Amino acid sequence: MSTRRPPLPVHLRLQALTTLVAVLTSGCLGHHYEISRTELERIAHEPPEARGQNVYAVQQFTTDTEPEPAGPWYPPQEGPPPPGYSMGLHGYWVPDYYLHFGAPYYDPPVYTRSAVHDASPVSGGVSGGGSTGSGASSSSSSGSGNIGNVGEAIVVVIAVGVVVGIALAATEGARYEGSVAVHPQHPVHLWHRYGGQSTVRLDELTPEHLRDVERATLSGREGAGMWLRGAAPLNRAGFSYQFGAGEDRLALPGGLDPRSLGFRFALGYYPLKRFGLLADTRLQTGEVSGGGYYNVRLGLEAQWYPITLWRLHLGPFVGGGQSWSASQGGALPTTSGQRPYVSFGALAEFEIATRLGLTFRWNQDWLPTASADTRQFISSWSVGLAVY
Incomplete structure (x- = not known):
């Protein structure tokens, strides 16, 4: 008597493989956007008041390591806005050209005027690491069976390939990559070469901040929010x-x-x-x-x-x-x-x-x-x- 175990039915193999692939390739898009080192260097040489107008960034997944959140940020509210600034839709002073962008894609955090004097500024210090077949025979029937077995294997490979493709297309198709706009004082999270992090205001970013920085991220839910100005080609x-x-x-x-x-x-x-x-x-x-x-x-x-x-x-x-x-x-x-x-x-x-x-x-x-x-x-x- 043969001790060979019967093969797992094809539909069960398909179900197990597609479920595994779907889990491995799934991911939700988050509110953090990555800036490359090259883009950081370009921004650091722009006038401080214009730095948030056009930043090339790539949306990250929620499964990616997120930076330590920046402290609360409160723009000054005493007196009228300075020259070149206007009162924004959410009570923030924003550069005049931001008014053409309309409401931000990500709303800014809620704040009250009474908290302005108690607010802690955005820190520029470096902190610790981020958050957490059977064999062939000479008979015709055996040959047909072998072709059938190969055909079943091909169907399984096709199913897995299609599931992987659909999962990647769904996430990358919805993922934003292109120009974003933020307030010039928006906090920037810097990721350093040896695992440390630091946070600095965009208008205070200097080439010295970038000595050992590999990349940076912006959060749409910090500062005065974020505008999505148009996806790249x-x-x-x-x-x-x-x-x-x-x-x-x-x-x-x-x-x-x-x-x-x-x-x-x-x-x-x-x-x-x-x-x-x-x-x-x-x-x-x-x-x-x-x-x-x-x-x-x-x-x-x-x-x-x-x-x-x-x-x-x-x-x-x-x-x-x-x-x-x-x-x-x-x-x-x-x-x-x-x-x-x-x-x-x-x-x-x-x-x-x-x-x-x-x-x-x-x-x-x-x-x-x-x-x-x-x-x-x-x-x-x-x-x-x-x-x-």
């Missing part, structure tokens, strides 16, 4: 995860080329906003003419977007790698093997958000070492999302 620089689905084909002997739904997943890096290198995989499995088949491609790909028309970006791609495929049963020929492939085609990407694009791909694949009756170009297309 599509920015591909950095890591990218891409996924999509469309029509794919497999070339088989006898001139057969079964078509079915195929999926594509890619992970890579864009050293430039218009050029990137990615590890790319395409997965296809299906049944036709009473038989089953699968096709898996794994390779490298270079993408280039030289043309921009408003929010539409156009360009070519080229890549190549290894292909694994098999077919069995019914009217399909019995095949199994691997061979290299070369892929090239056209890309069109529509900008949805600063780190999210809707993509369309048209592919041409060439299988240079295939047999004479399968050595042909195979066309395919797909629609998907690219998360940067």
